[in-house]
Amino acid sequence: MVPVLLISFIPLVRGIYIGFTDYELGGQISFSGLENYRIMLQDRFFWRSMGVGFLWTTVVTALQISLGLILALLLNQGLRWTSLYSVLMLVPWAMPPIVRGLMWRQIYSPDTGALNLILTQMGLIDAPINWLTSFEWAIPAIIVAGVWGEIPKAALFFLAGLKTIPGSLYEAAELDGASAFRQFRHITLPMMKPIMAAVVSLSFMWNFNAFGLIWILTQGGPGGLTRLPMLAAYEEAFRYGYVGYAAAIGNVMVIIISLFLFFYLRVQLKERTS
Amino acid sequence: MQRLISWILYYKGFIIAGLLAVLIISVYIAGEMAIRLESDEIQTGPLRFLSLAWQEEAVAVVQEITQDWNQAHPEQQVELIQGTWNAVHDYLITGFETGDIPDIFHYESAVIVDFALRGYLADLAPYISDEMRDDILDVNWASVTRPTGAVMGIPFLAESSIILYNLDLINEAGVIAPTNEDPWTWDDLHIAAKKLTKDRDGDGVIDQWGTAMGLRNSANILMNQSIAFGGSFFYYDEQGDIEVRVSKPEKELIGNLARMLFVDKTMSPSGVGKSGAEMIPGFLAGNYAMVVGIGSWARQQVVENAAEGFNWAVMPPLKAVTQNMGVNTQTLSIPRSCKRTAIAMEFIQFLLSSENTTRLAASDWMLPTRQSSLEDPRLQADSTGWKVVTANAQFLSTGPWVGLPGYIEWKSRVANPIFQEFFSQRISLDEAAERIESESNSVLARYQVRGLKW
Known part of the structure; x- marks a missing residue:
């Protein structure tokens, strides 16, 4: 309890408080009420970062869930070497976001990156593309890197969920002549619903808070196109010195994340009660 | 005894809360004391110098000059901290806000202007020797000097x-x-x-x-x-x-x-x-x-x-x-919170003597801010472009955005x-x-x- 208070609760409360002050680097802290939030309403840089944040979070979460589920279904088929695949699958997730970022930056490099090399040799592009600084490609590029690292986590959760579905249900369905798709739709999906809700909520929270990977890949560029909310808060505090305003952005993020946490807890509670 | 136990059980909630409060306050006080002790040590130990030299040759030159100082000044040692351009901003901002900041740090004029406006930097004007003041070109001084005459950093290399x-x-x-x-x-x-x-x-x-x-x-x-x-x-x-x-x-x-x-x-x-x-x-x-x-x-x-x-x-x-x-210059500054500004400035004057400025410029392949270094034969070689680069000094000018x-x-x-x-x-x-x-x-x-x- 005491470590939780010291490490989590006190900084959280202080952070929330700073979001209601006009604290700037080098200056004094004084309470400013809702002034930061009034500024936020008119700050197009903030709204733009929220827009990018929701786009990134939605697409990455959706792809993680779908691809994670496909991967889990494949691993649940009782193939040979399943244990080995399961361990290998965890490698991307085990890598810290910074390392993942460095790896993808190298892959995307216009001069020495593997992606340009492969595409050029296949004749799909004439000249190397600067994926991370191109206005057309920067968002897809970070999404691919984000999804790649997080699929294993979703797959692992889903695999655990699939293992809990009684085989007798599938056997009965087969006897009734249900196709594989119908079995998936009427047995797998409903049985996986609680775990899916949990994975969606948690992934949304993690992705909405993404920082390290994007910072290494694009630093929010080009032209602020990939400036996620966490990057925006970081820049406000460390680049421009508006600590109070940065904390206010953090507070708004906490509220958004709390909504998903509430959704997650509700599903968990429902599952336990049933 | 039984009465005491039942009293404890009755008030257990308050007692636990009280113990927690005592614990938290103790940890806080211990932390404060540790910071104070560390801060005392910082004021008496070696001066800490954050360098951002990154080219291999430049790193070696900074190390050599610091060693030379340490040999000549056993009573006031300097500890060299190797920083990186990528991380320096966050490092310094955190340092300024927590008070744990190097006594001398390397950065650039465009950014130290912002630090100066926030009140983080010491005015170095009273400590600058006449020799240094006269030798560094006016245009370079202009990149770090406030209209009041306060100098926020010593410019030693200029970007050209x-x-x-x-x-x-x-x-x-x-x-x-x-x-x-x-x-x-x-x-x-x-x-x-x-x-x-x-x-x-x-x-x-x-x-x-x-x-x-x-x-x-x-x-x-x-x-x-x-x-x-x-x-x-x-x-x-x-x-x-x-x-x-x-x-x-x-x-x-x-x-x-x-x-x-x-x-x-x-x-x-x-x-x-x-x-x-x-x-x-x-x-x-x-x-x-x-x-x-x-x-x-x-x-x-x-x-x-x-x-x-x-x-x-x-x-x-x-x-x-x-x-x-x-012009944008690379600078050495001293935080306002430094309690040993005079001795820190002595180190800067040593590090940025005419000879050392020439060595630093040569090893970093940048334009020195001192006139004497610009004229040094080591920075006049034709084959590596030095002649053209040093001639660029005459074209340096201060933009109206300096200090904005x-x-x-x-x-x-x-x-x-x-x-x-x-x-x-x-x-x-x-x-x-x-x-x-x-x-x-x-x-x-x-x-x-x-x-x-x-």
Whole structure:
């Protein structure tokens, strides 16, 4: 309890408080009420970062869930070497976001990156593309890197969920002549619903808070196109010195994340009660 | 006894809460005491010096000079901390706010202006020797001196923009390179770039570009180059209020680059998403005949990485109305919270003596700020471009943005993103100009409201 208070609760409360002050680097802290939030309403840089944040979070979460589920279904088929695949699958997730970022930056490099090399040799592009600084490609590029690292986590959760579905249900369905798709739709999906809700909520929270990977890949560029909310808060505090305003952005993020946490807890509670 | 136990059980909630409170307060007090003890040690232990030298040779020179100091001053040692340009900003900001900050730190004039406005820096003016004051060029002092005369850092290296060129390709195309006495105009550059842009293997794709320029974060270079066209982006009105304008001179500069990129197609489009440093491999591979607007430090990368027999040289700045360019200096500063400013400044004077400044400039391949170093024969070699680089000192000039509150935010939030959009052909020059003007004023207004003054 005491470590939780010291490490989590006190900084959280202080952070929330700073979001209601006009604290700037080098200056004094004084309470400013809702002034930061009034500024936020008119700050197009903030709204733009929220827009990018929701786009990134939605697409990455959706792809993680779908691809994670496909991967889990494949691993649940009782193939040979399943244990080995399961361990290998965890490698991307085990890598810290910074390392993942460095790896993808190298892959995307216009001069020495593997992606340009492969595409050029296949004749799909004439000249190397600067994926991370191109206005057309920067968002897809970070999404691919984000999804790649997080699929294993979703797959692992889903695999655990699939293992809990009684085989007798599938056997009965087969006897009734249900196709594989119908079995998936009427047995797998409903049985996986609680775990899916949990994975969606948690992934949304993690992705909405993404920082390290994007910072290494694009630093929010080009032209602020990939400036996620966490990057925006970081820049406000460390680049421009508006600590109070940065904390206010953090507070708004906490509220958004709390909504998903509430959704997650509700599903968990429902599952336990049933 | 039983009464005591039942009393404890009755009030257990309050007792636990009380114990927790005592524990938390104890941890807090212990932490404060530890910080105080550490802070006492900081005030009596070695001076901490954060260096950002990164080229191998430069790191070695800084280490040698620090060792020399430590040998000569056993009573006041200096501990060298090796920092990196990527992480220094966060490191210093955190340090300023927590009080755990090195006594001397290396950074650049454009950023220490912001630190000075926040009250983080000590005024070094009273500690500067006459010899140092007279030897460092006025234009370099101007980058760190407030109108009150307070000096926020000692400038020791100046960033100077150069044009690197491939001597063999230029000779092969029959182009005569400019000299300090007979510099090129932008039109000369256009003509040469056309001659040097070639499809060498005849596959219909250009594989040798006349010019290349790292345009990813181009605000700095465009600001500095605009001075040669008589522009500056920032203009003061009669009341002393600042206004951002993209007028004819600024548009002329940007238009020249756009012409090479989009009309003549003599500038490699790959530079749009790259930094200056990222253009060097292409230059060494013969993909670019000239690299425009790169820092003089890039010569070191060329010397270190070029294949044997790769012939290259440096051109003097292009002439528009003038050859002038804005200056940004590398500096050494002392935080206001430092309790040993005088001795820290003694170390800076030692580190930045004329001889040491020459060594630092030579090892970092940058322009020294001292006149005596500029004249040093070690910085006059023709083969590595030093002669042209040191001659650039005469063209250095102070832009009106020096000391402008909010300049750093303006550059990263407004200028760089809009220039990125322009060079990616998402907006026209007129749109870019209009957006820079309208968005700048809202960013700068935040600082004007706060009444910050350089």
